[in-house]
Amino acid sequence: MTDQSPPGSGVARAAQDVASLAALRADQAEEDRQLSADVVRAMVAAGFARHFVPAGHGGSAGTFGELSAAITVVGARCAAAAWSASLMANLARMAAYLPEEGRKEVWKDGPDTLVVGGVSPVGRAHAEGDGWRLSGKWSYISVVDHSDWALVAGVVPTGAGYEPRLFALPREVYTVEKTWSDIGMRATGSNTLVAEDVYVPATLSFPVRDLLESGGAEPVSPCHAVPLPAVNGLSFCLPILGAAEGALEYWSDYAAQKIRAWSPARPGPGPGRGFYEEVLARCSGEIDAARLLLERVAWVADKGPGITAVETARNQRDCALAADLLVGAVNRLFRASGTAGHSDEQPLQRIWRDVNSAAGHVVLQFGPCATAYADRALGLSAGGHQSQSARK
Numbered sequence: 469m470t471d472q473s474p475p476g477s478g479v480a481r482a483a484q485d486v487a488s489l490a491a492l493r494a495d496q497a498e499e500d501r502q503l504s505a506d507v508v509r510a511m512v513a514a515g516f517a518r519h520f521v522p523a524g525h526g527g528s529a530g531t532f533g534e535l536s537a538a539i540t541v542v543g544a545r546c547a548a549a550a551w552s553a554s555l556m557a558n559l560a561r562m563a564a565y566l567p568e569e570g571r572k573e574v575w576k577d578g579p580d581t582l583v584v585g586g587v588s589p590v591g592r593a594h595a596e597g598d599g600w601r602l603s604g605k606w607s608y609i610s611v612v613d614h615s616d617w618a619l620v621a622g623v624v625p626t627g628a629g630y631e632p633r634l635f636a637l638p639r640e641v642y643t644v645e646k647t648w649s650d651i652g653m654r655a656t657g658s659n660t661l662v663a664e665d666v667y668v669p670a671t672l673s674f675p676v677r678d679l680l681e682s683g684g685a686e687p688v689s690p691c692h693a694v695p696l697p698a699v700n701g702l703s704f705c706l707p708i709l710g711a712a713e714g715a716l717e718y719w720s721d722y723a724a725q726k727i728r729a730w731s732p733a734r735p736g737p738g739p740g741r742g743f744y745e746e747v748l749a750r751c752s753g754e755i756d757a758a759r760l761l762l763e764r765v766a767w768v769a770d771k772g773p774g775i776t777a778v779e780t781a782r783n784q785r786d787c788a789l790a791a792d793l794l795v796g797a798v799n800r801l802f803r804a805s806g807t808a809g810h811s812d813e814q815p816l817q818r819i820w821r822d823v824n825s826a827a828g829h830v831v832l833q834f835g836p837c838a839t840a841y842a843d844r845a846l847g848l849s850a851g852g853h854q855s856q857s858a859r860k
Contacts, residue, residue, distance in 0.1 A: 476530070476531070476534045477515050477518075477519055477528035477530040477531075477534060478514075478515055478528075479514055479515035479516060479519050479528070479530065479534060479535060479538045480534045480535075480537040480538040480541070482513070482514035482515060482538075483514060483537070483538035483539075483541040483542050484541055485510065485514065486507070486510045486511055486514050486516075486541075486542050486549065486553070487541050487542045487544065487545040487546070487549075488545065489506065489507055489510050490503075490507050490510075490542060490545055490546035490549035491545035491546055493506070493507050493546075494545070494546045494548075494549075494655065494815070494818070497546070497548065497549075497654075497655035498548075498654045498655050498818065500655070501646075501648055501654050501655065501657055502611070502613055502614075502648075502655060502656075502657030503548065503549060503552055503611060503614070503655050503656075503657060505614065507549055508552070508582070508611065508614045511542075511549070511552065511553045511556060512556075512580050512582060513580075514538070514553075515528060515530075516535075516538070516553040516554075516556045516557050517556050517557070517560060517579070517580045517581065517582050517583070518560070518579035518580050519534075519535055519557040519560070520535075520557050520558065520560050520561035520564065520691050520692070521560050521564065521575060521579040522564050522571065522689060522692065523689065525571055525572070525575040525579055526575065526578055526579040527560070527575070527579040528579075529689040529690075529691055529692070530691065531690075531691065531766075531770045532691065532694075532699060532702065532765075532766040532769040532770050533763075533766045533767060533770055535554075535557055535706075535766075536702065536706055536762060536763070536766040538553070539553060539554045539706040539707060539710060540706055540709050540710040540713065540759075541710065542707075542710060543706065543707040543708070543709065543710015543711045543713070543714065544710045544711065544713045544714035544717065545710075545714060546655070547653065547707045547708070547710065547711035547714075547819065547822035547823065547826060548653050548654065548655035548656045548707075548822060549655065550706065550707035550710050550711070551610060551653060551656050551704070551707040551826060552610050552611040552655075552656055552657075554703050554704070554706055554707055555584065555610050555611065555703065556582060556583070556584070556611065558699070558703045559583040559584055559585050559619055560581075560583045561691060561692065562583075562585070562587075562619055562634065562679060562696075563583050563617070563619050563636060564689075564692050565634075565674050565678050565679060565692070566636055566671070566672060566673075566674055567670075567671050567674065569671040570636060570669075570671040570672045570673075573636075573671065573672065574617055574636055574672075581616045581617055582611070582614060582615050582616045582617070583615070583616065583617045583618070583619055583636075584609050584610065584611055584612050584615040584617075584618050584619075584661075585606075585609060585618045585619035585620050585634075585661075586606045586607075586608065586609055586620060586621065586661075587621045587634065587676065587679070587696075588606070588621060589621040589622055589623050589632035589633075589676065590604055590605065590606060590607075590621070590622070591603065591604025591605075591606065591620055591621060591622025591623070591635070591663065592604060592622055592623060593622045593623070593624045593633065593635065593668070594624060594625060595624065596667065598669060598670050599667055599668050599669040599670045599672075599673070600624060600633070600635065600667070600668045600670070600673055601665060601666070601667055601668075602622055602635050602637075602663055602665075602666050602667075602668050603663060603664050603665050603666070604620065604622055604662075604663055605645075605660055605661070605662050606618075606620050606621075606660065606661045606662075607647065607658075607660045608648075608658045608660075609658060609659060609660065609661045610656040610657065610658045611656060611657055611658075612644050612657065612658070612659050612661050613644055613657050613659065614657075615639060616638075616639050617636055617637065617638055617639065618636070618637045618639075618642060618661055619634055619635070619636050619637075620634070620635055620637065620661065620663070621633065621634050621635070621676060622635060631675060631676075632675070632676040632677075633673050633674065633675050633676060634673065634674055634675075634676055634679070635668045635672060635673045636668070636672040636673070637663060637666060637668065637672075641663060641666045642661050642662060642663045642666070643661075643662045644659050644660065644661060644662070645659060645660040645662055646659055647659050647660040650825055651821055651825065652821035652822045652823070652824055652825025652826065653821075653822050653825045653826055679695070679696040680695055680696055680697065681695055689772075690770065690771070690772030690773070691769075691770075691772065693772040693773040694769050694772060694773075694775060695775070695780055697780050697781075697783075697784060697840075698768070698769055698775055698779070698780040698783045698784075699765070699769045699783070700784075700831050701765070701783065701784055701786075701787025701788060701791075701831045701832055701837075702762060702765050702766060702769065702783070702787055704787075704791075704826060704829045704831060704832055705758075705762060705787045705790050705791050705794075705832060706762065707822075707826060708790075708791055708794045708795070708823050708826050708827060709755070709758055709759055709762055709790065709794060711794075711798070711819050711822055711823050711826075712755050712758070712794040712797055712798050712819075712823060713755060713759075714815070714819055715797075715798050715801050715802070715816055715819045715820070715823070716751060716752055716755055716797070716801065718809075718814075718815055718816050718819070719747075719748075719751075719801040719804070719805055719809070719816065720748065722805060722806075722808070722809060723744040723747070723748055723804075726741075726744055727741050727744055727745070743804070744804070747800060747801065747804045750797075750800065751797040751798075751800055751801050754793045754794070754796060754797040755793070755794065755797050757790075757793055758789075758790035758791075758793040758794050758797075759790075761786040761787075761789060761790045761793075762786070762787065762790050764786065765783045765786050765787060768782075768783055769783070777844050777849075778844045778845055780844075781837075781840045781841040781843070781844035781845065782841060782844075782845075784831075784837040784840055784841065785834075785837045785838060785840070785841040787831070787832060787837070788831075788832050788833060788834040788837040788838075789834060789837075791827045791832040791834075792827075792834055794823065794827070795823055795824060795827045798819060798820055798823045798824075799820070799824075801816070802816060802817070802819075802820040
Protein backbone atom coordinates (compact mmCIF):
# COMPACT_ATOMS: atom_id res chain seq x y z
CA MET A 469 0.00 0.00 0.00
CA THR A 470 1.16 3.54 -0.70
CA ASP A 471 2.08 5.76 2.25
CA GLN A 472 0.06 8.96 2.02
CA SER A 473 0.87 10.11 5.56
CA PRO A 474 2.44 13.47 6.40
CA PRO A 475 6.04 13.73 7.63
CA GLY A 476 6.55 11.66 10.77
CA SER A 477 6.67 12.88 14.35
CA GLY A 478 9.92 11.02 15.03
CA VAL A 479 8.47 8.55 17.52
CA ALA A 480 9.30 5.57 15.32
CA ARG A 481 12.94 6.64 15.09
CA ALA A 482 13.19 7.14 18.84
CA ALA A 483 11.50 3.86 19.73
CA GLN A 484 14.66 1.74 19.53
CA ASP A 485 16.28 3.59 22.44
CA VAL A 486 13.12 3.09 24.50
CA ALA A 487 13.11 -0.60 23.60
CA SER A 488 16.73 -1.07 24.67
CA LEU A 489 16.18 0.61 28.03
CA ALA A 490 12.92 -1.24 28.66
CA ALA A 491 14.67 -4.56 27.99
CA LEU A 492 17.35 -3.72 30.58
CA ARG A 493 14.70 -2.88 33.17
CA ALA A 494 12.22 -5.65 32.31
CA ASP A 495 13.07 -8.09 35.09
CA GLN A 496 12.99 -5.45 37.81
CA ALA A 497 9.79 -3.97 36.36
CA GLU A 498 8.15 -7.39 36.62
CA GLU A 499 9.18 -7.66 40.25
CA ASP A 500 8.00 -4.11 41.00
CA ARG A 501 4.79 -4.59 38.97
CA GLN A 502 5.31 -1.25 37.30
CA LEU A 503 7.70 0.38 34.85
CA SER A 504 10.69 2.24 36.25
CA ALA A 505 10.54 6.02 36.16
CA ASP A 506 13.42 6.24 33.69
CA VAL A 507 11.59 4.02 31.17
CA VAL A 508 8.48 6.19 31.46
CA ARG A 509 10.58 9.33 31.01
CA ALA A 510 12.20 7.77 27.94
CA MET A 511 8.78 7.02 26.42
CA VAL A 512 7.64 10.59 27.01
CA ALA A 513 10.89 11.98 25.59
CA ALA A 514 10.52 9.75 22.53
CA GLY A 515 7.19 11.41 21.75
CA PHE A 516 4.60 8.80 22.71
CA ALA A 517 2.65 11.14 25.01
CA ARG A 518 2.50 13.94 22.44
CA HIS A 519 1.98 11.77 19.37
CA PHE A 520 -1.79 12.39 19.09
CA VAL A 521 -1.90 15.73 20.94
CA PRO A 522 -3.39 18.41 18.64
CA ALA A 523 -0.84 20.61 16.90
CA GLY A 524 -2.53 23.66 18.40
CA HIS A 525 -1.44 22.45 21.83
CA GLY A 526 2.13 21.70 20.77
CA GLY A 527 1.61 18.06 19.85
CA SER A 528 2.38 16.03 16.76
CA ALA A 529 -1.18 15.09 15.66
CA GLY A 530 0.59 12.05 14.25
CA THR A 531 -0.41 9.01 12.24
CA PHE A 532 -1.47 5.55 13.32
CA GLY A 533 1.04 4.10 10.88
CA GLU A 534 4.04 5.68 12.57
CA LEU A 535 2.79 4.89 16.05
CA SER A 536 2.25 1.27 15.01
CA ALA A 537 5.86 0.95 13.89
CA ALA A 538 7.10 2.46 17.16
CA ILE A 539 4.94 0.31 19.43
CA THR A 540 6.02 -2.85 17.64
CA VAL A 541 9.70 -2.02 18.11
CA VAL A 542 9.23 -1.52 21.85
CA GLY A 543 7.05 -4.61 22.14
CA ALA A 544 9.79 -6.84 20.78
CA ARG A 545 11.80 -6.07 23.92
CA CYS A 546 9.12 -5.45 26.54
CA ALA A 547 5.43 -5.98 25.90
CA ALA A 548 4.44 -4.13 29.07
CA ALA A 549 6.38 -1.04 28.03
CA ALA A 550 4.80 -1.17 24.57
CA TRP A 551 1.32 -1.53 26.08
CA SER A 552 1.95 1.50 28.31
CA ALA A 553 3.33 3.58 25.44
CA SER A 554 0.37 2.67 23.25
CA LEU A 555 -2.16 3.71 25.88
CA MET A 556 -0.17 6.83 26.68
CA ALA A 557 -0.59 7.92 23.07
CA ASN A 558 -4.18 6.83 22.63
CA LEU A 559 -5.54 8.32 25.86
CA ALA A 560 -4.09 11.67 24.77
CA ARG A 561 -5.97 11.25 21.48
CA MET A 562 -9.17 10.83 23.46
CA ALA A 563 -8.40 13.88 25.60
CA ALA A 564 -8.33 15.90 22.38
CA TYR A 565 -12.14 15.56 22.32
CA LEU A 566 -12.43 17.87 25.32
CA PRO A 567 -13.71 21.41 24.77
CA GLU A 568 -11.02 23.94 23.88
CA GLU A 569 -10.76 25.34 27.40
CA GLY A 570 -10.36 21.84 28.81
CA ARG A 571 -7.63 20.97 26.33
CA LYS A 572 -5.75 24.10 27.32
CA GLU A 573 -5.95 23.01 30.95
CA VAL A 574 -4.71 19.47 30.29
CA TRP A 575 -1.77 20.61 28.18
CA LYS A 576 -1.03 23.90 29.94
CA ASP A 577 2.47 22.63 30.79
CA GLY A 578 3.10 21.29 27.29
CA PRO A 579 2.15 18.32 25.12
CA ASP A 580 4.17 15.75 27.09
CA THR A 581 1.54 15.45 29.82
CA LEU A 582 0.98 11.77 30.62
CA VAL A 583 -2.72 10.97 30.34
CA VAL A 584 -4.03 7.58 31.48
CA GLY A 585 -7.54 6.24 31.88
CA GLY A 586 -10.32 3.91 30.90
CA VAL A 587 -13.60 4.17 29.00
CA SER A 588 -15.66 1.67 31.00
CA PRO A 589 -18.44 3.84 32.54
CA VAL A 590 -18.17 2.52 36.08
CA GLY A 591 -18.19 5.94 37.78
CA ARG A 592 -21.27 7.86 38.89
CA ALA A 593 -21.78 11.60 38.48
CA HIS A 594 -24.50 14.18 38.89
CA ALA A 595 -24.80 17.75 37.71
CA GLU A 596 -23.61 20.45 40.06
CA GLY A 597 -23.45 24.08 38.98
CA ASP A 598 -21.54 24.36 35.72
CA GLY A 599 -20.10 20.89 35.96
CA TRP A 600 -20.34 17.47 37.56
CA ARG A 601 -19.70 15.78 40.88
CA LEU A 602 -17.96 12.44 40.21
CA SER A 603 -17.09 9.37 42.29
CA GLY A 604 -15.87 5.94 41.27
CA LYS A 605 -13.20 3.25 41.15
CA TRP A 606 -11.63 2.31 37.83
CA SER A 607 -9.64 -0.92 37.72
CA TYR A 608 -6.85 -1.83 35.31
CA ILE A 609 -5.57 1.69 34.64
CA SER A 610 -2.14 1.04 33.14
CA VAL A 611 0.86 3.18 34.15
CA VAL A 612 -1.41 5.15 36.49
CA ASP A 613 1.30 5.63 39.13
CA HIS A 614 3.24 7.79 36.67
CA SER A 615 0.26 9.79 35.42
CA ASP A 616 -0.34 13.54 35.29
CA TRP A 617 -4.01 13.37 34.25
CA ALA A 618 -6.64 10.66 33.93
CA LEU A 619 -9.60 10.35 31.57
CA VAL A 620 -12.28 8.15 33.11
CA ALA A 621 -15.87 7.33 32.26
CA GLY A 622 -19.00 7.53 34.34
CA VAL A 623 -22.74 7.76 33.87
CA VAL A 624 -24.86 10.82 34.59
CA PRO A 625 -28.66 10.91 34.95
CA THR A 626 -30.65 12.54 32.17
CA GLY A 627 -34.34 13.01 31.51
CA ALA A 628 -34.27 9.90 29.32
CA GLY A 629 -32.23 7.76 31.72
CA TYR A 630 -28.43 7.85 31.83
CA GLU A 631 -25.65 9.14 29.61
CA PRO A 632 -22.04 7.91 29.71
CA ARG A 633 -19.50 10.74 29.80
CA LEU A 634 -15.74 11.05 30.04
CA PHE A 635 -14.15 13.20 32.72
CA ALA A 636 -10.58 14.56 32.78
CA LEU A 637 -9.04 14.59 36.26
CA PRO A 638 -5.75 16.19 37.34
CA ARG A 639 -3.42 13.99 39.40
CA GLU A 640 -4.10 15.73 42.70
CA VAL A 641 -7.79 14.75 42.82
CA TYR A 642 -7.43 10.96 42.56
CA THR A 643 -5.61 8.24 44.44
CA VAL A 644 -4.22 4.87 43.39
CA GLU A 645 -4.86 1.49 45.01
CA LYS A 646 -2.27 -1.23 44.40
CA THR A 647 -4.50 -3.98 43.03
CA TRP A 648 -2.64 -5.28 39.96
CA SER A 649 -1.93 -9.01 40.33
CA ASP A 650 -2.09 -10.52 36.83
CA ILE A 651 0.38 -13.26 35.86
CA GLY A 652 1.20 -11.41 32.63
CA MET A 653 1.85 -7.78 31.68
CA ARG A 654 2.97 -7.30 35.29
CA ALA A 655 5.06 -4.22 34.57
CA THR A 656 2.08 -2.23 33.24
CA GLY A 657 1.17 -1.32 36.82
CA SER A 658 -2.51 -1.52 35.92
CA ASN A 659 -3.77 -0.50 39.34
CA THR A 660 -7.07 0.98 40.47
CA LEU A 661 -7.80 4.71 40.24
CA VAL A 662 -10.11 6.12 42.90
CA ALA A 663 -11.96 9.44 42.76
CA GLU A 664 -14.23 10.41 45.65
CA ASP A 665 -16.70 13.26 45.35
CA VAL A 666 -14.59 15.19 42.84
CA TYR A 667 -15.95 18.31 41.17
CA VAL A 668 -15.30 18.30 37.39
CA PRO A 669 -16.08 21.50 35.44
CA ALA A 670 -18.01 21.14 32.20
CA THR A 671 -14.88 22.11 30.25
CA LEU A 672 -13.23 18.86 31.38
CA SER A 673 -15.99 16.50 30.23
CA PHE A 674 -17.62 15.27 27.04
CA PRO A 675 -20.08 12.52 26.04
CA VAL A 676 -18.66 9.08 25.29
CA ARG A 677 -20.66 9.08 22.06
CA ASP A 678 -18.22 11.69 20.68
CA LEU A 679 -15.51 9.02 20.73
CA LEU A 680 -17.70 6.59 18.86
CA GLU A 681 -18.43 8.89 15.95
CA SER A 682 -16.16 10.51 13.36
CA GLY A 683 -15.43 14.18 13.77
CA GLY A 684 -16.18 14.46 17.46
CA ALA A 685 -13.19 16.66 18.28
CA GLU A 686 -12.60 20.28 17.34
CA PRO A 687 -10.38 21.34 15.75
CA VAL A 688 -10.28 18.17 13.72
CA SER A 689 -7.02 16.58 12.63
CA PRO A 690 -7.23 13.30 10.71
CA CYS A 691 -6.18 11.31 13.79
CA HIS A 692 -9.00 12.87 15.83
CA ALA A 693 -11.69 12.17 13.26
CA VAL A 694 -11.47 8.39 13.60
CA PRO A 695 -14.19 6.63 15.63
CA LEU A 696 -12.79 4.72 18.60
CA PRO A 697 -14.13 1.30 17.45
CA ALA A 698 -11.96 1.58 14.32
CA VAL A 699 -8.71 1.82 16.30
CA ASN A 700 -9.34 0.52 19.80
CA GLY A 701 -8.22 -3.00 18.95
CA LEU A 702 -5.05 -1.64 17.35
CA SER A 703 -4.05 -0.04 20.66
CA PHE A 704 -3.99 -3.43 22.38
CA CYS A 705 -2.87 -5.70 19.55
CA LEU A 706 0.29 -3.84 18.51
CA PRO A 707 2.16 -4.69 21.74
CA ILE A 708 1.25 -8.35 21.11
CA LEU A 709 2.67 -8.13 17.58
CA GLY A 710 5.92 -6.69 18.88
CA ALA A 711 6.13 -9.34 21.59
CA ALA A 712 5.52 -12.14 19.08
CA GLU A 713 8.30 -10.82 16.86
CA GLY A 714 10.58 -10.73 19.90
CA ALA A 715 9.61 -14.31 20.76
CA LEU A 716 10.40 -15.43 17.22
CA GLU A 717 13.81 -13.79 17.42
CA TYR A 718 14.69 -15.46 20.73
CA TRP A 719 13.39 -18.84 19.60
CA SER A 720 15.17 -18.65 16.24
CA ASP A 721 18.53 -18.34 17.98
CA TYR A 722 17.70 -21.44 20.01
CA ALA A 723 16.47 -23.36 16.95
CA ALA A 724 19.53 -22.46 14.89
CA GLN A 725 21.75 -24.03 17.53
CA LYS A 726 19.62 -27.17 17.55
CA ILE A 727 19.68 -27.48 13.76
CA ARG A 728 23.44 -26.96 13.55
CA ALA A 729 24.01 -29.60 16.21
CA TRP A 730 21.70 -32.15 14.58
CA SER A 731 23.16 -34.85 12.34
CA PRO A 732 21.45 -37.78 10.63
CA ALA A 733 24.42 -39.88 11.67
CA ARG A 734 23.95 -38.90 15.32
CA PRO A 735 20.28 -37.97 15.65
CA GLY A 736 20.23 -38.21 19.43
CA PRO A 737 17.17 -37.63 21.62
CA GLY A 738 14.56 -35.00 20.90
CA PRO A 739 13.01 -33.73 17.67
CA GLY A 740 14.85 -33.69 14.39
CA ARG A 741 15.72 -30.81 12.10
CA GLY A 742 12.37 -30.88 10.32
CA PHE A 743 10.53 -30.12 13.55
CA TYR A 744 12.34 -26.80 14.02
CA GLU A 745 12.01 -25.90 10.36
CA GLU A 746 8.25 -26.42 10.44
CA VAL A 747 7.77 -24.42 13.64
CA LEU A 748 9.86 -21.57 12.23
CA ALA A 749 8.00 -21.45 8.93
CA ARG A 750 4.53 -21.67 10.44
CA CYS A 751 5.07 -19.18 13.25
CA SER A 752 6.91 -16.63 11.14
CA GLY A 753 4.13 -16.87 8.55
CA GLU A 754 1.41 -16.33 11.14
CA ILE A 755 3.26 -13.34 12.59
CA ASP A 756 3.77 -11.87 9.13
CA ALA A 757 0.06 -12.32 8.37
CA ALA A 758 -0.88 -10.55 11.60
CA ARG A 759 1.48 -7.69 10.81
CA LEU A 760 -0.07 -7.23 7.36
CA LEU A 761 -3.56 -7.14 8.87
CA LEU A 762 -2.54 -4.52 11.42
CA GLU A 763 -0.73 -2.43 8.82
CA ARG A 764 -3.99 -2.24 6.89
CA VAL A 765 -5.88 -1.31 10.06
CA ALA A 766 -3.48 1.60 10.62
CA TRP A 767 -3.64 2.63 6.96
CA VAL A 768 -7.43 2.71 7.03
CA ALA A 769 -7.38 4.65 10.32
CA ASP A 770 -5.10 7.25 8.77
CA LYS A 771 -7.87 8.07 6.27
CA GLY A 772 -9.39 10.05 9.14
CA PRO A 773 -12.94 11.20 8.42
CA GLY A 774 -13.13 9.07 5.27
CA ILE A 775 -13.42 5.77 7.15
CA THR A 776 -16.67 3.88 6.55
CA ALA A 777 -18.80 1.78 8.89
CA VAL A 778 -17.77 -1.37 7.02
CA GLU A 779 -14.08 -0.48 7.32
CA THR A 780 -14.54 0.18 11.03
CA ALA A 781 -16.05 -3.26 11.52
CA ARG A 782 -13.34 -4.85 9.38
CA ASN A 783 -10.68 -3.17 11.51
CA GLN A 784 -12.27 -4.69 14.61
CA ARG A 785 -12.31 -8.10 12.94
CA ASP A 786 -8.71 -7.80 11.77
CA CYS A 787 -7.37 -6.85 15.19
CA ALA A 788 -9.11 -9.79 16.86
CA LEU A 789 -7.98 -12.16 14.12
CA ALA A 790 -4.41 -10.88 14.36
CA ALA A 791 -4.47 -11.44 18.11
CA ASP A 792 -5.55 -15.05 17.58
CA LEU A 793 -2.76 -15.61 15.05
CA LEU A 794 -0.15 -14.09 17.36
CA VAL A 795 -1.23 -16.03 20.44
CA GLY A 796 -1.14 -19.25 18.43
CA ALA A 797 2.34 -18.49 17.13
CA VAL A 798 3.77 -17.58 20.54
CA ASN A 799 2.21 -20.61 22.21
CA ARG A 800 3.75 -22.85 19.55
CA LEU A 801 7.16 -21.21 19.97
CA PHE A 802 6.96 -21.60 23.74
CA ARG A 803 6.00 -25.25 23.49
CA ALA A 804 8.82 -25.87 21.02
CA SER A 805 11.44 -24.17 23.19
CA GLY A 806 11.89 -27.08 25.54
CA THR A 807 12.46 -26.80 29.26
CA ALA A 808 15.34 -24.39 28.72
CA GLY A 809 12.98 -21.81 27.24
CA HIS A 810 10.64 -22.12 30.22
CA SER A 811 13.24 -21.01 32.73
CA ASP A 812 12.64 -17.88 34.79
CA GLU A 813 15.92 -16.58 33.41
CA GLN A 814 14.72 -16.70 29.82
CA PRO A 815 12.64 -13.88 28.27
CA LEU A 816 10.46 -16.30 26.30
CA GLN A 817 8.40 -17.32 29.32
CA ARG A 818 7.70 -13.65 30.11
CA ILE A 819 6.65 -13.00 26.52
CA TRP A 820 4.39 -16.05 26.61
CA ARG A 821 2.66 -14.80 29.76
CA ASP A 822 2.42 -11.23 28.47
CA VAL A 823 0.92 -12.21 25.11
CA ASN A 824 -1.74 -14.45 26.61
CA SER A 825 -2.61 -11.85 29.21
CA ALA A 826 -2.84 -9.01 26.69
CA ALA A 827 -4.97 -11.04 24.30
CA GLY A 828 -7.59 -11.44 27.00
CA HIS A 829 -8.68 -7.83 26.51
CA VAL A 830 -12.37 -7.60 25.69
CA VAL A 831 -11.88 -5.73 22.39
CA LEU A 832 -9.73 -8.57 21.00
CA GLN A 833 -12.34 -11.32 21.40
CA PHE A 834 -13.16 -12.62 17.94
CA GLY A 835 -16.82 -13.57 18.45
CA PRO A 836 -18.23 -10.07 19.06
CA CYS A 837 -15.99 -8.65 16.32
CA ALA A 838 -17.25 -11.29 13.89
CA THR A 839 -20.84 -10.36 14.66
CA ALA A 840 -20.15 -6.65 14.15
CA TYR A 841 -18.38 -7.34 10.87
CA ALA A 842 -21.13 -9.59 9.53
CA ASP A 843 -23.80 -7.03 10.42
CA ARG A 844 -22.00 -4.32 8.47
CA ALA A 845 -20.63 -6.37 5.59
CA LEU A 846 -24.00 -8.01 4.91
CA GLY A 847 -25.98 -4.82 5.39
CA LEU A 848 -27.85 -6.14 8.42
CA SER A 849 -27.31 -3.00 10.56
CA ALA A 850 -28.52 0.51 9.98
CA GLY A 851 -25.94 2.25 7.88
CA GLY A 852 -24.30 -1.01 6.89
CA HIS A 853 -23.91 -1.99 3.28
CA GLN A 854 -21.93 -4.33 1.16
CA SER A 855 -19.05 -2.71 -0.60
CA GLN A 856 -15.92 -3.69 -2.44
CA SER A 857 -13.89 -2.19 0.41
CA ALA A 858 -15.17 -4.99 2.65
CA ARG A 859 -13.84 -7.61 0.26
CA LYS A 860 -10.41 -6.15 -0.47
